[in-house]
Amino acid sequence: MNRRVFIVMAMLGWGVMAFGVLGLFHNSARTHPGEWVKWFLGGALVHDAVLAPVVFGVALLLGRVPRPWKASLQGGLVAAAVVTLTVYPFLRGYGRRSDNLSVLPNDYSSGLIRTLAVIAVVTAGFAAGAWWRGRKSGEVAGAAAASLVGDRRDEGL
Amino acid sequence: MRRRPMVRMARGVTRLFDPPAGARIGPLKEGFFKSRLHDERLSAQLGIALGVTFTICFVTGLLSHLIQYPPAWFTWPPRPAGLYRLSQGVHVATGIASIPLLLAKLWVVYPHFWTWPPVRNVLHLIERISLLPLVGGSIFLLFSGLANIGLWYPWRFFFPAGHYSGAWITIGALIVHIGAKATLTRRVLARDRGRSEAPGDGLSRRGFLGVVGGTAGLLTLLTVGQTFRPLNRLAILAPRRPDVGPQGFPVNKSAASAKITDDHVGPSYRLLVTGAVTTALALSLDDLRALPQHEATLPIACVEGWSAEASWRGVRVAELLQRAGAAPDADVTVESLQASGLYKASALNALQARDPDTLLALEINGETLHIDHGYPVRLIGPNRPGVMQTKWVEKLVVS
Incomplete structure (x- = not known):
């Protein structure tokens, strides 16, 4: 850290944050600061206390997947999980209303299934590619490489 | 100590x-x-x-x-x-x-x-x-x-x-x-x-x-x-489609949720042009239809990130201001019949109010506006957020 750069940027940044907080209280009839702060900090809490441990749990389980499939499976699961998380509010139809059919007009479960299918196909393609490359380079080369890197298995964490 | x-x-x-x-x-x-x-x-x-x-x-x-x-x-x-x-x-x-x-x-x-x-x-x-x-x-x-x-x-x-x-x-x-x-x-x-x-x-x-x-x-x-x-x-995962809604066009606020009833938009409806004008106007829907009509192809571009384009037909705001004798640099507030809500009025600055494509629209794509699109009259202007394209317009207040 460059101390001088940090001190200048920290003063500027905290100034900008103070402006945001002032606006929050100045406009409290609309922002409801007490309610707002729960949502503002709640996201970090949910991420650190729920989402991150779940992801680490899944990552640990993936540690046992054999080498040629592992990277592809990890990538596919990341993509699938992020897409599902993003579409989830639409899928549940939280914003739907009987007087306005133009809100959330799509069939999101079908859309999500089709998207996950595409991700699954791409994942399988990458896994097959990795398996094929592994076969071509042969077991001997693979073993040599493994001994070179001390057969360091990625624990996934 | x-x-x-x-x-x-x-x-x-x-x-x-x-x-x-x-x-x-x-x-x-x-x-x-x-x-x-x-x-x-x-x-x-x-x-x-x-x-x-x-x-x-x-x-x-x-x-x-x-x-x-x-x-x-x-x-x-x-x-x-x-x-x-x-x-x-x-x-x-x-x-x-x-x-x-x-x-x-x-x-x-x-x-x-x-x-x-x-x-x-x-x-x-x-x-x-x-x-x-x-x-x-x-x-x-x-x-x-x-x-x-x-x-x-x-x-x-x-x-x-x-x-x-x-x-x-x-x-x-x-x-x-x-x-x-x-x-x-x-x-x-x-x-x-x-x-x-x-x-x-x-x-x-x-x-x-x-x-x-x-x-x-x-x-x-x-x-x-x-x-x-x-x-x-x-757009299978999008929260909106540009072609889904009444008259094939999306809506953010319906007439029902704005509490607009048939009474508001019946024969007694009048569009008022008031404020800093020499002649205040009160125009029925027939009066508005009798005025020169203009067409503009403009999008509704919502703050929620969707947009849809339509061909709108109606009376130029500039024309109404001129008939009422408003100053050429006057700003305008467009007020809705909507009784409450933060978006029941919107502002037109002088440049926007004088733009030839800023209309009080009566029609969308050749049809009379659906009540969810603001029947009898809605504001439509270029380069504006959808929430400022006021629907069920009741009043133009010149300032």
């Missing part, structure tokens, strides 16, 4: 910077996190990407705020007609694409949460405290924005006001973070250029970047069609 608490506090702070080694357990231990993805270079790359996307969102969001609540120094022009559609489409699309970037960044840097010692000195303490508004704020902005485009409001605050304050606080925290990491980022990116992958059998650094970029691209591809016409058919 009075110095004692200070001394005690100073001792406490020192202890904070030099905690007992026995407290270093679990994830606090060196080497607890083994994935090669907890990597400085990856963190720097994702950080730069997020810095760019958050800046884009902040600037476009601030612009949208200024347009809706213009201070004295800000005049939003009516041209180019599609500029707001573009800037707000970019705001929402960039926000959606930031979701995978942010989650990836949080995963990569997660071990730093358990850094040892937890604080090294005062500057490090300030840096770490600033991470709470940065992480909380980033998640808050993306989550609340995503909920808003699906018209989901699980909280009690007014979304635009809460999102706006959150944006300033998050950007402030981002400035602090850039101050803390700029030197390291530059060093890491220069040092590690073309570096080979660390050993391991899981996802590689490049593979992970590919997955994150691919996911951002996929989400964009499957949602951006809500405003970008060529990808309309691919």
